[in-house]
Amino acid sequence: MPRDPALSELPLPLFAPAGEDEAVPAPLTEGAKLPSYIRDHRKRLRERFLHGGAQAMPDYELLELLLFRAIPRQDVKPLARHLIEVFGDLAAVVSAPAARLTKVPGVGEAVVVELKLAEAMALRLARARVLNRRVISSWDALLDYCHTAMAHRETEHFRVLFLDRKNCLIADEEQGRGTVDHVPVYPREVLRRALELNASALILVHNHPSGDPSPSQADIAMTEQIRLAAEALSITLHDHLIIGKEREASFRTLGLI
Template identity: 70%
Template sequence: MPPNRDRFHGTPLPLFRPDGDEAIPDGPALRAGRVPSYLADHRARLRERFMAGGAEAMPDYELLELVLFRAIPRQDAKPLARRLIETFGDFARVLAAPPARLSAVTGAGPAVVTELKIVAAAAQRMARGRVLQRPVLSSWDALLDYCHTALSHAGTEEFRVLFLDRKNVLIADEAQGRGTVDHVPVYPREILRRALELGASALILVHNHPSGDPTPSEADIEMTHRILTGAEVMGIAIHDHLVIGAGREVSFRREGLL
């Protein structure tokens, strides 16, 4: 009987990466840990186009390819980028998708999901930096951009409160509740208690409608009035309630609902 080592001599290379990402095509370059020249050239061209024309010069799937390069460094990222766009609709929705749904897409292993969530967090952090510790009412467009970045592509309703000081500077932005696709529990007493803890003088209420239609519901209006009634007793102003939809928002103040 031949030695045991001969039984494993012909064991094939694994078809999948240990992290669960897409299968790696076999070949001398990949077995040597190198990127094939055709992939290296393609990636170099994409990077050059991005640096020359920016994101506006690229379709969503190509911009997503650039993001995926770090997560899957030795294989073609285009098929996965296209699958992600086809599954979720566009670049922003891919970044906003829950990790469990991303993982369900063939080829999207832990490394891919982590990379996408890092980019999503960076985008939110940049948008938040434009409004944090600044007078909110004088940088309203930046505030709207931040709200859309944080909420417009979420798959469930989320209710956030922006706490402002006496100079209307944003001192905190906190989620007060997360719910289902069409409902989120909100507790006015907890919102006002938190405002007192932070020493806030004014609030801006924000929540999203995953359906994409930001038209306030009767429940939205009733809940806002309950918060307003309690805030008036405590001397806290409610500057606005923003309902974030797909590419647009409704302002309670603008619509005469406050």
């Protein structure tokens, strides 16, 4: 089979050199076309996505679609596969800190922007499904939102969901960030903010980066402090959710509230 001349003219390294913005197509002259095998592969992936949806595609192919704009002049399949290998799955890649992403060869600012944009859009979509809606009737959507926001964080984050008299979510605010196994929580600040928002009820949420959502004794003690302080102000603590990698723990379900 005759060799495509474009292949001999365009070097396609596995990853871009470290520190170089991979979105800059330096090897191509102005107006040069992509090699046909890359162009056809991208076309096929887009068509599969449009006709079959995301369900028909593995994680690395969805990641390829994200990387097309960031790296317009290279085959991005090797990088997509490598990112999945390093971080574990697509969700972990998209939510990984920029500092960790840029340690992967071939990942520069353009790739980080695409991944962080995807993360921000997923988070806003999940949040829109629960904001100003009754929590009880949209509990599954609320859990999806909490997992989207917190399941893949590498340090503990603590947030409070503030509810009105109808148990509709009126605000969702991060109250603190900590280490891999601890986050500082200040009950006085939680209740002060609840009064400012005229909230009638609360749901506490934090994550366990270890993946195991089982409550610790410190979690139980802190929750009881907030419950008692809220009760004194006629504010109800509905639940405390601990988000793990694959599942969550509910204090109410466990009989801890």
